[in-house]
Amino acid sequence: MVFEQSKDNADNALLALYAINAVTLIIKMFWVTTLTSKTRISKKVYANTEDAKISKGKVVLNDPDVERVRRAHLNDLENIPSFLIVSFLYILTNPSYGLAFILFWGFTLARIAHTVVYAVRPKPQPARAISFGVGLAITFYMSVRVLRHFW
Amino acid sequence: MVFEQSKDNADNALLALYAINAVTLIIKMFWVTTLTSKTRISKKVYANTEDAKISKGKVVLNDPDVERVRRAHLNDLENIPSFLIVSFLYILTNPSYGLAFILFWGFTLARIAHTVVYAVRPKPQPARAISFGVGLAITFYMSVRVLRHFW
């Protein structure tokens, strides 16, 4: 199997949809990275002695605010790379553009909401459970479609 | 480089093999997600105050059973996305279908075994070391093949 050079074609609508969502999700993850740094700096709590030294802070490994942001980040790592693989395979199954559009943006918006209610402005449950569940349901639906197409 | 529309062709055997293994591994990871939730609910130990509140449980960050499942999950994140990238590049090297079949399903079964002996029914070593090592060896072998093909 070799990738082939060719002019752009209609397929690029799905590929472009994939690319834009993938990059949006990755920039969203960078945003969580900056949230961790901001929380560490504002509370002067660091994980490494060399960071505490340069910032005149303390080494604290269990600050609840920092740990909350780190859990939000880990939840991203558990969900977003999986989505990026499954949704790439999904566009190879020739789905309708409209459905792919709803699924991809549905996932992306659900993950942005997840970050907001988990790490930016913690909200009572079930806010986080819903945003997490929507993302998981979309990935699971696409997984089943991919399985059925390629089996 | 542009993806091109075409009829299905013989290559799809390798792509289908890849897609089915990728989705199986991703569903396996979701299974670990549900294991974490089940363990938290059965022991009523949560990481977030809002979860403890709605479930009338406690905030506990070092429950040994929950931490074991979380380590199994983190080990997945350290191994499965790497495999999904390397194995995709591997099918671009025109390997034989038979060998790719053994390598891909070998990895997938090894990772399922890893989850079972680590998080579902903890077993004495070297059960986990073997399942982990088989997965790592397969990814490493394919990495070398990809390097030799593209160098």
Added chain:
Amino acid sequence: MVFEQSKDNADNALLALYAINAVTLIIKMFWVTTLTSKTRISKKVYANTEDAKISKGKVVLNDPDVERVRRAHLNDLENIPSFLIVSFLYILTNPSYGLAFILFWGFTLARIAHTVVYAVRPKPQPARAISFGVGLAITFYMSVRVLRHFW
């Protein structure tokens, strides 16, 4: 969208560049895995009772040397899979080979440096901040290029 069989072609220069960097980064991550094991074995501190038993060590969950390597590994997981997706999309935007070469190897070398100054021979800041920042800046630049191409 279907992948098509064809002879190799000029595009493969970018694909080869991608493949070699991807595999180098993944082997670099395996190296961090072995660092964790080596640190655990040399200090006889394990996360699991079955590991401590077979190695006649102790269960310790907060050893500072092990936790440092684990943070370096987690930082890899936060940055390398994102790069592997964005840089794949980036080669679909028909960039110049020279620029792609600088960006890809720049990222790879920055992440190797990050591992060295974080986990192998801890160095005072800003060594780690610079290596982390270079990798992030490269991924962010490519993210913007991908967005502009596909929008």
